[in-house]
Amino acid sequence: MNIKANNPELTSWIEINEGSDFPIQNIPFGIISTDKKTKRVATRIGNSVIDLQCLAELGYFDGIETDNIFNQDSLNSFIEKGKAYTRIIRDRISEIFTKGNDELRKKENALLEVITPIDRVQTHLPAKIGDYTDFYSSIEHATNVGTMFRDPNNALLPNWKYIPVGYHGRSSSIINSGVAIHRPKGQQKPNDGAPTFGPCKRLDFELETAFITYPGKELGDHITPDEADNFIFGMVLFNDWSARDIQKWEYVPLGPFLAKNFASSISSWVVTMDALEPYRVEGPKQEPEVFPYLKFNGNKNIDINLEVLIQPEGSVESVVSKSNYKYMYWNMEQQLAHHTINGCNIKAGDMYGSGTISGHTPDSYGSMLELAWNATKPLKLDDGSERTFINDGDTVIMRGYAEKNGIRVGFGEVSTKVLPAK
Amino acid sequence: MNIKANNPELTSWIEINEGSDFPIQNIPFGIISTDKKTKRVATRIGNSVIDLQCLAELGYFDGIETDNIFNQDSLNSFIEKGKAYTRIIRDRISEIFTKGNDELRKKENALLEVITPIDRVQTHLPAKIGDYTDFYSSIEHATNVGTMFRDPNNALLPNWKYIPVGYHGRSSSIINSGVAIHRPKGQQKPNDGAPTFGPCKRLDFELETAFITYPGKELGDHITPDEADNFIFGMVLFNDWSARDIQKWEYVPLGPFLAKNFASSISSWVVTMDALEPYRVEGPKQEPEVFPYLKFNGNKNIDINLEVLIQPEGSVESVVSKSNYKYMYWNMEQQLAHHTINGCNIKAGDMYGSGTISGHTPDSYGSMLELAWNATKPLKLDDGSERTFINDGDTVIMRGYAEKNGIRVGFGEVSTKVLPAK
Incomplete structure (x- = not known):
């Protein structure tokens, strides 16, 4: 199995502390909110929380259907799409934040919207657990x-x-x-x-x-x-x-x-x-x-x-x-x-x-x-x-x-x- | 406790077979669909299934908030409103279908929309059961x-x-x-x-x-x-x-x-x-x-x-x-x-x-x-x-x-x- 985002050679242009659980090879999924933002799907690289709804609105997932997937209070709609889909999203996030890719990195205003330090977000239960x-x-x-x-x-x-x-x-x-x-x-x-x-x-x-x-x-x-x-x-x-x-x-x-x-x-x-x-x-x-x-x-x-x-x-x-x-x-x-x-x-x-x-x-x-x-x-x-x-x-x-x-x-x-x- | 819809004196203008489980004193709730209608909340009197979404659209619940309550594939939104609410709805249904009340009975077109015989509807699991x-x-x-x-x-x-x-x-x-x-x-x-x-x-x-x-x-x-x-x-x-x-x-x-x-x-x-x-x-x-x-x-x-x-x-x-x-x-x-x-x-x-x-x-x-x-x-x-x-x-x-x-x-x-x- 070749999962692109797992490539051990990758590093991110986001700063990551030594010993962090969240290098660019992780890209986990969760639900966050902030003072200004309602609950939504996010990932995390180092101590930077990345708002996926915001990335979608800014067009960073163009070509991938993301309507009503990330503007949710649980991961269920995202998970509902199945493994092929979540893998594509994870690979794409990996691409955006890999060192050398400047498509987001140099856009200061977009960055301020997309990335929030972990100590300024509230995390929530990630899924509506049925059983x-x-x-x-x-x-x-x-x-x-x-x-x-x-x-x-x-x-x-x-x-x-x-x-x-x-x-x-x-x-x-x-x-x-x-x-x-x-x-x-x-x-x-x-x-x-x-x-x-x-x-x-x-x-x-x-x-x-x-x-x-x-x-x-x-x-x-x-x-x-x-x-x-x-x-x-x-x-x-x-x-x-x-x-x-x-x-x-x-x-x-x-x-x-x-x-x-x-x-x-x-x-x-x-x-x-x-x-x-x-x-x-x-x-x-x-x-x-x-x-x-x-x-x-x-x-x-x-x-x-x-x-x-x-x-x-x-x-x-x-x-x-x-x-x-x-x-x-x-x-x-x-x-x-x-x-x-x-x-x-x-x-x-x-x-x-x-x-x-x-x-x-x-x-x-x-x-x-x-x-x-x-x-x-x-x-x-x-x-x-x-x-x-x-x-x-x-x-x-x-x-x-x-x-x-x-x-x-x-x-x-x-x-x-x-x-x-x- | 005085629950209006339980009044044993009430009879309905809907015909009810002898020994039916569903006299006007019952008014249970469920989810139905038909060839023409998507899933929605309904009740039943005798063998007549009553479409509550349709009743709401026709204004029969005027004065009661019913937005996004009956046009659902489960009773959860309805139940979510609590006991005072479900009691009001049940009492109102009782009123509409009680013998002597002609506010719906004499409207032939409305009747055709609201009432469907039980053998022409499909019932569904009534609730999304969490636990x-x-x-x-x-x-x-x-x-x-x-x-x-x-x-x-x-x-x-x-x-x-x-x-x-x-x-x-x-x-x-x-x-x-x-x-x-x-x-x-x-x-x-x-x-x-x-x-x-x-x-x-x-x-x-x-x-x-x-x-x-x-x-x-x-x-x-x-x-x-x-x-x-x-x-x-x-x-x-x-x-x-x-x-x-x-x-x-x-x-x-x-x-x-x-x-x-x-x-x-x-x-x-x-x-x-x-x-x-x-x-x-x-x-x-x-x-x-x-x-x-x-x-x-x-x-x-x-x-x-x-x-x-x-x-x-x-x-x-x-x-x-x-x-x-x-x-x-x-x-x-x-x-x-x-x-x-x-x-x-x-x-x-x-x-x-x-x-x-x-x-x-x-x-x-x-x-x-x-x-x-x-x-x-x-x-x-x-x-x-x-x-x-x-x-x-x-x-x-x-x-x-x-x-x-x-x-x-x-x-x-x-x-x-x-x-x-x-």
Whole structure:
């Protein structure tokens, strides 16, 4: 596959800080507004936000149909157009901002309209998410949970290596990075005694990524793993907030519900699968052999470095976990193939979470539940305080990027402050 | 509460068949199209479909803002306006079509535009459903399932009488009555042996109703049971298709997924809570006492007669179950209060399933799983054939209505044919 905008030789005439997640090889998509501009589709190079609606109005996409695509409050109309279209737009943006191309660079007035510094824009939830599904595809995470709560010798449930286990989540409470949440209230049940009601005492994050889909096939049809890449637009960082004590009491037999749907936070910029293609790596060997509908060709994992930080109110950030998306046992293509094998249809703007991404070592676990091992090993933060779960006033920050041959394609961050229960 | 359109004295100048679900006291809302008309909002009196966009254009809603409300392919814009608005519209429709009011009746040309016989319109899915939640609120159903699969002496799980147990479902595969489905494929696991893959062998219906919400509160706020009626627009009949063998292998620990999301069928006309208000009845006594956030005042159950029929290909309909919504242990107001107690937000057009509605007696169970008691007691149909689950070619039909003092307010039906696996 030759994706023009991925050319590692390219540099931009926009200034980009060392170590930025947003070189010209990234070109993610998001929704922004400013004091003067209503919500619209934008991309970002370095710390410069580029207004695509404005570029279209100025004629920079001439020859490409862009009516009612960029003057929108979500990416859905853009994603609805499919992979060939979003690739053409990304390639064209790359061209406009590549060093040596002066078609925009020398137009001072146009530049002032098109480019705004990141600290002067407001980002918004990038997509109107119709359906949201969360998977459970990290073998390390599933093993840790099984070891803690069931049997260390039979940590994985019998179906785990046959099925990319998943469940449906709530779309309405998916929020953009930067939006604070309130600690949820709900029923909990102590090991001995009657159920109680009150604020969650075991508020946790889950380090995940999520992918957002293009339009799919009709109800009744399915998508094969080899077709799946044509249906995946891009990825975001995803904090799947979890109330462990509410979950424990409610989740049998129909799965997590109020323990999850009070809030789910995602990063603002959708990094396209095209931009991530150079970072594909081989995944773990799958044994036993999977059913034919889950078989795939080529490298489907992606080497994405992930980290989680906690910043207590008025204090410094502490890194509490370093993980990597490449550890995933089930890949996105298999997840989508499984999701549709029964004929379930997917739509543009749907979101699919990876499940908590834990690595092999205790410092790479993707949740407080695992990091502090069910509250038995408190975690020390850099300011000397300790955590078993998340406190009121804490901000949880997740960052992620892929890097190879000096080119770093990243997500920025998803950052969420926890306020006390209402 | 005095809802004008509910006046039992009213009759319509539109002819209505004896036993119709749609007297002038109903006035449900749906989406229709015809050979000449694109999708739009409509209501129905008897077998006459009334085009609300056309009524608006002809000035029959003068004084009420109706721009971009009725010329839509879903009810969402209408529902978005809230309860006071939908009540005004329903009252006004009632007025126009009440016997004695000739403002439309004598205008022949207008009548031809406004009214179309039901057999000459196409109905469509009434709402763009953002999020869909399914509950599990029939104590008879939960007891039957627990008796079959766990322990007859401890059939209910410990959380069941504390929590209106629910889980998230898939919105994209919710379909209108009349849309045929294909038998889903998926992994199953025999009791002894390795998992297998193929068409579902235990395809089942679940007799449910569902409610559709108005806009809710902000993320972080909750709705009390006493406030809940202000947030519930109306109800539909709901067949929550279930693949029992797929469910059995996949559902631990995160709940049903592919066993459900291949299709969920609803009836075409949303009957408003206003129209159902006269049929409120007391529900079962709840013991132990519920937490304060689940306490309610007044009668919150509704006396809705429900039945399920199976029509084999080329054969006659057989009634296989007669149940009633009034049996529900948890009511809709409690379901909504529970759903939002953690701050989860709801939106206009969201849908919430009741869970399978089973009665006390074996002929009132709401699923084949219960009616044929886990395939141990095959059900005899009127054509002499037997069923333990649903066969290819079968059409499953659910009907429902409330009736009191000679006024019958009904839903019509949700009817779905099962085609072979693709």
